[in-house]
Amino acid sequence: MSDVARLAGVSKMTVSRVMAGQSASEATRERVQRAIDELGYVADAAAGALSSGRSSFVAVLVPSLSSSNFSDTVSGLTAVLEPQGLELLIGDTDYLPDREERLVRQMLRHQPRCIALTGSRHTAATRALLQRSGVPVVEMWDLPAEPIDMAVGFSNVNAAREMVRYLADKGHRRIGFLGGASDLDRRGIDRLKGFQLETKALGLDRDRVVRLGESPITMSHGAPAMAELLSRWPDTQAVMCVSDMSAFGAIMECQRRGLRVPADIAVAGFGNFEIGACCHPSITTVSVDAYGIGQRAGEAIVAALGAADGGGRRTVKTRTPYAVVPRESA
Amino acid sequence: MSDVARLAGVSKMTVSRVMAGQSASEATRERVQRAIDELGYVADAAAGALSSGRSSFVAVLVPSLSSSNFSDTVSGLTAVLEPQGLELLIGDTDYLPDREERLVRQMLRHQPRCIALTGSRHTAATRALLQRSGVPVVEMWDLPAEPIDMAVGFSNVNAAREMVRYLADKGHRRIGFLGGASDLDRRGIDRLKGFQLETKALGLDRDRVVRLGESPITMSHGAPAMAELLSRWPDTQAVMCVSDMSAFGAIMECQRRGLRVPADIAVAGFGNFEIGACCHPSITTVSVDAYGIGQRAGEAIVAALGAADGGGRRTVKTRTPYAVVPRESA
DNA sequence: TTGAAAGCGTTACCAA
């Protein structure tokens, strides 16, 4: 920066102001800009953050970057935060709470303006770390009873219950559930819980549950899970899957066996992934607005940052919509 | 840090050394650690970077985070770089060179130890920026004739040619190609180029090309593209798609029309996505080791960082393997 | 509108 200042014949402060877009005469601004371009000067963000006491980072932690649901959420966050001059520090927890804790600790070192987490289950140390740091927190994809700070999401339990009611309304009584074997995917567990609560409420058979495959359960797990379900309960009329991915795998297994979907067996998914709209038969699912969760979270973050210096109030919980999307498969 | 030092009864320097894992007596180390825990002290990364002159960031730019190919590459990078204490600064260029330029400029502000880019097409300004910065660069997913610095990937042109030969060996003469309409997906363009070169070399019809949909072409585009191809060249025997995603959409369209794959028409994909292995019929494809590209890129980065202080040599180009994977669809 | 000085929290370097 000294080099730029020297070349432009001004002080460092003037260079700093020009870069920040603050008041400066047009002539000065131009000379400084010319010097910047000539030298290819790029300001050091670490020095800026240290000096001003505020970084431009927002930390985002998702369980898996390869799930389109979560990468859509990241896109939504990007769309809102980037225009504010904020940068995303993205981390992938791999569904592991310990890894989340390590990543939170690591990201805290960069003094992020806010931290966006997925879900509401965190280690005690993670919560303590966040509380102590004083950094605003948004929990996404769930509506925890006691959020750390802010939350943007929906009740996976209730969304799953709605799908059960949809299937029951279609006349199905013997309904199965296909989910992952691991308890780490809390949203998956909540959907299973919703299945169990609603089948009980409706007086339906609650036992037809197959849990198979590590989080995140992918389409590869759908087929063996379906096979297992059919071998244990051959008279099953409808199957609800923890996601469209597993539903797709399940439907493929049905096709291999010559079972018609939905004539012989109905199959429903969850999450409204692109595959469910394209495949044949198309998959009845629950749409959840993954991108919108990111957007809303971004808006909550911007509001919280504004409130910090403006003294305004912040929204604590934002409920995002979900809806059963009837298609061909159920 | 002063607080920790005071509480532990040592100097700031000792605290710094304990945190860096440098020489310190066991007793001191323990007292300092206790103070750190008690105060919940988290070191400021910006100050550390400023002082030491080196950050712990590696910047990674991919065209799209929601493509499993690229998120697999990011996983590969993470697996290698995280154990080295490096952190990924991930950016999504959305296939736009201008956006890439903006992101490169932004990431350069954080003084990354290395920058990993996707592909070999960049704006002149991007190249200039990178050259001036002196930061090591890895270009992934391609083998440019003149890499900026290092490169890890394979020739998409040659990989596509191999698929054409595979289809020709199966006896197909009238082969079509389904790709995206935009020129931004350079890997897609290279695959099309490979298709055209090899069909010409084999004396086959080169005109059966349908380009439809923005980058990245997804499964939703496969169906209309297939429909277009069939309406223009109804006697097509085999179709090669720019990715498994579009191949899947194309196959769905065939099923809707009652066309049997591969009996009536063969369909091949590219990239070995999970869907190709699960769906029915399973999709013949070209496997490309997306995760391995990330790993190798990570190793190249570690080597380059080591070479910087060790004086060793760095690998310039790393060729990653690809192979036609015969399945049911072609 | 511009400039000078102080200081942000850490690490490098040298001395004890």
Added chain:
DNA sequence: TTGGTAACGCTTTCAA
């Protein structure tokens, strides 16, 4: 093994 001092490159603050 430990501590003091300077310095990293910028922004804040105050003064001109």
